[in-house]
Amino acid sequence: MLSRPLVVDLDGTLLNSDMLLETGLAYLRQYPLYFYRPFLWLLKGKAHLKSKLAQATNLDVSVLPYNPDVIALIESVRKQGRRVILATASHRVLAHNIAEHLGLFDDVLASDEQCNLSAVNKQRTLVDAFGERQFDYIGNSADDLVVWRSAHSAVVVSHPDSRLVRQAQAHGNTEQVITPARVRIRHWLRALRLHQWLKNLLIIVPLLASHQITNLELLSHSILAFLLFGLCASSVYILNDLLDLADDRHHHRKRRRPFASGDLSIQRGLVAFPLLLALSFTGAILLLPWTFAVVLAGYYLLTLAYSLFLKRQMSLDVITLALLYTTRLVAGAAACQIALTSWILAFSMFIFLSLALVKRHTELLAERNKGSTTRTRGRGYYASDLEIISALGAASGYLSVMVLALYINEPTTALLYSHPHIIWLACPLMLFWISRIWILAHRGQVHDDPVVFAVRDRTSLVTGMILAGVFWLAV
Numbered sequence: 054m055l056s057r058p059l060v061v062d063l064d065g066t067l068l069n070s071d072m073l074l075e076t077g078l079a080y081l082r083q084y085p086l087y088f089y090r091p092f093l094w095l096l097k098g099k100a101h102l103k104s105k106l107a108q109a110t111n112l113d114v115s116v117l118p119y120n121p122d123v124i125a126l127i128e129s130v131r132k133q134g135r136r137v138i139l140a141t142a143s144h145r146v147l148a149h150n151i152a153e154h155l156g157l158f159d160d161v162l163a164s165d166e167q168c169n170l171s172a173v174n175k176q177r178t179l180v181d182a183f184g185e186r187q188f189d190y191i192g193n194s195a196d197d198l199v200v201w202r203s204a205h206s207a208v209v210v211s212h213p214d215s216r217l218v219r220q221a222q223a224h225g226n227t228e229q230v231i232t233p234a235r236v237r238i239r240h241w242l243r244a245l246r247l248h249q250w251l252k253n254l255l256i257i258v259p260l261l262a263s264h265q266i267t268n269l270e271l272l273s274h275s276i277l278a279f280l281l282f283g284l285c286a287s288s289v290y291i292l293n294d295l296l297d298l299a300d301d302r303h304h305h306r307k308r309r310r311p312f313a314s315g316d317l318s319i320q321r322g323l324v325a326f327p328l329l330l331a332l333s334f335t336g337a338i339l340l341l342p343w344t345f346a347v348v349l350a351g352y353y354l355l356t357l358a359y360s361l362f363l364k365r366q367m368s369l370d371v372i373t374l375a376l377l378y379t380t381r382l383v384a385g386a387a388a389c390q391i392a393l394t395s396w397i398l399a400f401s402m403f404i405f406l407s408l409a410l411v412k413r414h415t416e417l418l419a420e421r422n423k424g425s426t427t428r429t430r431g432r433g434y435y436a437s438d439l440e441i442i443s444a445l446g447a448a449s450g451y452l453s454v455m456v457l458a459l460y461i462n463e464p465t466t467a468l469l470y471s472h473p474h475i476i477w478l479a480c481p482l483m484l485f486w487i488s489r490i491w492i493l494a495h496r497g498q499v500h501d502d503p504v505v506f507a508v509r510d511r512t513s514l515v516t517g518m519i520l521a522g523v524f525w526l527a528v
Contacts, residue, residue, distance in 0.1 A: 056136075059135060060138045061138065100165065122231050124157070172200075173199055186203065212235070234316065240317050256279050258385060259389060367433035372409075414446060416429065418494070418495075457476075458480055479520055482519060489512065
């Protein structure tokens with residue numbers, strides 16, 4: 054019995070991911086303008102596609118989400134003196150890299166450009182190598198059923214009540230079932246970033262600024278726009294996480310995101326993001342003015358450009374983030390068909406540019422604290438850029454206050470407010486908050502998303518309530 058090898062599948066078994074999808078997303082991230090090439094490669098067969106993707110990408114296998122229960126089983130088998138073989142439908146380059154990193158395998162069997170080593174192909178290869186019923190096999194999918202049929206013992210990675218387990222047990226050789234961690238609601242809540250929907254409250258600002266908040270029809274439009282924009286934003290967050298898998302896995306905090314950690318499968322993400330996007334645009338087209346759908350489309354395209362290219366370009370990344378915030382204001386105006394003033398647009402660009410720079414400052418400070426002197430992974434900055442980022446961010450924040458002061462002094466402002474002079478109190482409040490957040494950022498006390506920090510920070514919340522009270526008194 055000790056001479057009988059244990060054969061281990063990779064995708065979904067040893068690894069809580071799929072190497073074809075991993076390399077496909079890595080390719081799209083690296084070569085977005087050549088997105089059509091994988092479809093052409095697929096015309097020559099799945100093995101050819103896997104080979105091309107493996108050659109075109111360079112995945113860091115050290116940070117992939119491995120299944121600890123499967124690794125524990127492999128280690129126990131090795132202690133018995135038995136051989137362990139990695140047999141996978143993934144390309145041999147990737148398989149050998151993983152085997153070398155883990156140091157747990159005596160041999161590797163994998164796909165090449167001619168043969169896709171899955172299902173019947175894997176079964177025949179293993180029978181030829183070891184003989185019928187002369188190996189144990191651990192797998193996780195319907196493709197593995199034919200392999201289990203030829204194995205001495207079967208180990209199934211699946212939930213005990215699944216159809217796959219029942220089908221495997223029908224062969225009469227199922228020795229063990231390894232239960233993967235269940236997908237929890239909290240995983241989806243984190244993936245959808247519902248807390249980030251707070252940013253979409255900006256959609257209601259045009260209604261407040263025009264003093265039409267009591268108009269129930271327009272208020273309902275704003276609320277609906279908030280929800281639809283949230284669905285679109287969640288779709289974007291999921292797509293962004295899928296494209297950023299490699300960078301997130303190297304980040305001290307982002308590596309715990311559901312897709313990077315393997316808590317949610319890539320397949321689920323590839324289904325969820327277009328579904329959310331379709332719901333968002335269907336509602337926008339059917340329920341709100343067409344201009345809102347146009348703005349929503351612009352937001353999505355700009356975000357897509359940010360995810361694929363702009364986020365890695367120095368300065369363009371923070372300007373794009375400021376534009377994405379401002380787009381929420383434009384979307385709110387479009388939903389209610391309210392004209393935005395140049396004052397509110399100018400104020401939003403400067404204040405949100407400052408917040409975007411806070412975000413970058415926090416990331417660079419973390420890199421400097423680690424002693425990094427190289428370019429930040431996935432970004433266009435070096436840790437040595439910290440001081441200039443601080444200067445630009447503080448200047449942008451103060452410019453937003455200057456725009457506010459000019460707005461207060463504008464003659465048309467007196468037509469909107471009974472006591473416009475009261476709004477002057479907003480200027481010192483804004484100066485206080487901007488100065489404070491930058492000082493805290495310099496101390497390393499700000500979360501890398503300043504909006505999330507603000508809604509959790511008591512001083513920021515109190516400042517916001519006082520600011521709202523100032524405008525309410527001025528009406």
